[in-house]
Amino acid sequence: MSCESIKDLILDYTADELDHVERLRVENHIKDCIDCNQFLLYARNEWRLLEEWGNIDPSGDIINRFWKRVSDENLGKENGIFNFFKSLIPSWSLIPSLSFVFAMVAASILFTYLSNQPVSYTERDKRDEELLFELDRTLSINNINLLEIYGPWDDKLIKN
Amino acid sequence: MESDIELMMRVKDGDDSAFNELIRRHYRSVMNFIYRFTSDRENSEDLTQEVFLRVYRSVKSYKPEAKFTTWLFKIATNLCITKVKYRNKEQTLSLDDVSGTEGLKDPKISDGFDLKYRSEMRKIIFDALNSIPERERVSIILCKYEGLSYDEVAEVIGCTVGAVKTYVHRGRLKLIDRLKPFLGEE
Numbered sequence: 433m434s435c436e437s438i439k440d441l442i443l444d445y446t447a448d449e450l451d452h453v454e455r456l457r458v459e460n461h462i463k464d465c466i467d468c469n470q471f472l473l474y475a476r477n478e479w480r481l482l483e484e485w486g487n488i489d490p491s492g493d494i495i496n497r498f499w500k501r502v503s504d505e506n507l508g509k510e511n512g513i514f515n516f517f518k519s520l521i522p523s524w525s526l527i528p529s530l531s532f533v534f535a536m537v538a539a540s541i542l543f544t545y546l547s548n549q550p551v552s553y554t555e556r557d558k559r560d561e562e563l564l565f566e567l568d569r570t571l572s573i574n575n576i577n578l579l580e581i582y583g584p585w586d587d588k589l590i591k592n
Numbered sequence: 593m594e595s596d597i598e599l600m601m602r603v604k605d606g607d608d609s610a611f612n613e614l615i616r617r618h619y620r621s622v623m624n625f626i627y628r629f630t631s632d633r634e635n636s637e638d639l640t641q642e643v644f645l646r647v648y649r650s651v652k653s654y655k656p657e658a659k660f661t662t663w664l665f666k667i668a669t670n671l672c673i674t675k676v677k678y679r680n681k682e683q684t685l686s687l688d689d690v691s692g693t694e695g696l697k698d699p700k701i702s703d704g705f706d707l708k709y710r711s712e713m714r715k716i717i718f719d720a721l722n723s724i725p726e727r728e729r730v731s732i733i734l735c736k737y738e739g740l741s742y743d744e745v746a747e748v749i750g751c752t753v754g755a756v757k758t759y760v761h762r763g764r765l766k767l768i769d770r771l772k773p774f775l776g777e778e
Contacts, residue, residue: 439765440761443764474775477776478764482737482767484713484714485718488623488636490640491637494615494641495615499608
């Protein structure tokens with residue numbers, strides 16, 4: 433068996449997770465392999481070294497502290513901003529009508545605001561206006577030229 | 593003795609005294625898990641309370657499909673990862689910041705030399721564990737310190753048993769490499 437695959441087994445060996453056959457396989461290999469023997473030492477010491485970081489014990493009365501926290505959080509929820517607004521609403525059934533009223537008020541405010549906005553003309557608007565005047569003038573001249581085929585105006589007819 | 597699941601079902605039915613028993617059984621192990629993950633004793637107490645609070649809040653939706661402890665450690669792991677990431681954004685907390693108060697609260701430590709040695713070892717081990725990827729770290733802490741099986745760890749972190757084994761092996765190889773100066777020669 434190669435040293436690389438034995439190293440995986442050595443890690444399990446030090447964590448005491450191997451069956452009897454695999455343990456023997458590791459022990460036979462490390463008898464003749466200096467490198468794996470050294471690795472076994474490191475792995476074993478590493479696993480033991482982790483135990484140097486001992487456990488700690490909780491301080492004080494954990495159960496009372498826990499229930500105090502639960503009641504504090506419940507109290508916090510009751511006094512929360514959401515609950516404040518919730519208390520303002522007398523009934524959930526009023527929500528559709530309140531929403532409609534709110535939407536109408538918002539729409540009228542928006543309409544008032546937009547209708548009070550001053551009208552401003554840009555350079556482009558002025559140019560468009562001049563073009564429209566020009567078009568109007570051109571059409572008027574064309575109409576006069578077309579009417580000339582009937583000859584000059586008969587003043588008698590206008591007087592009658 | 594009632595099982596954890598039976599106790600949870602009692603809590604679900606509104607019997608809060610059953611939750612006291614669950615706290616008594618698992619508080620210490622959850623706290624130590626969080627402590628090894630964050631290396632911050634004071635926060636560990638606070639986070640442990642939060643873990644149990646989350647368990648208590650979600651008791652209505654609890655389904656006894658998995659082992660209670662794996663569910664508990666799943667909540668603890670998620671909370672730790674979130675808090676550590678948030679803390680890393682806020683500040684870089686050094687172990688030196690907490691080591692001064694930490695050891696004094698441990699009733700088992702009385703000797704000054706012992707206190708200093710333990711504090712140094714804790715820092716060395718925490719730094720080494722902190723330098724390896726999250727999943728490897730969680731797997732090692734749960735296997736080594738909390739005594740969870742590979743199957744249970746797989747359930748906690750949501751992967752296959754083979755993956756957990758790989759995480760533990762890879763993590764340990766990295767730890768051996770980083771801790772070599774403290775592992776001694778033959």
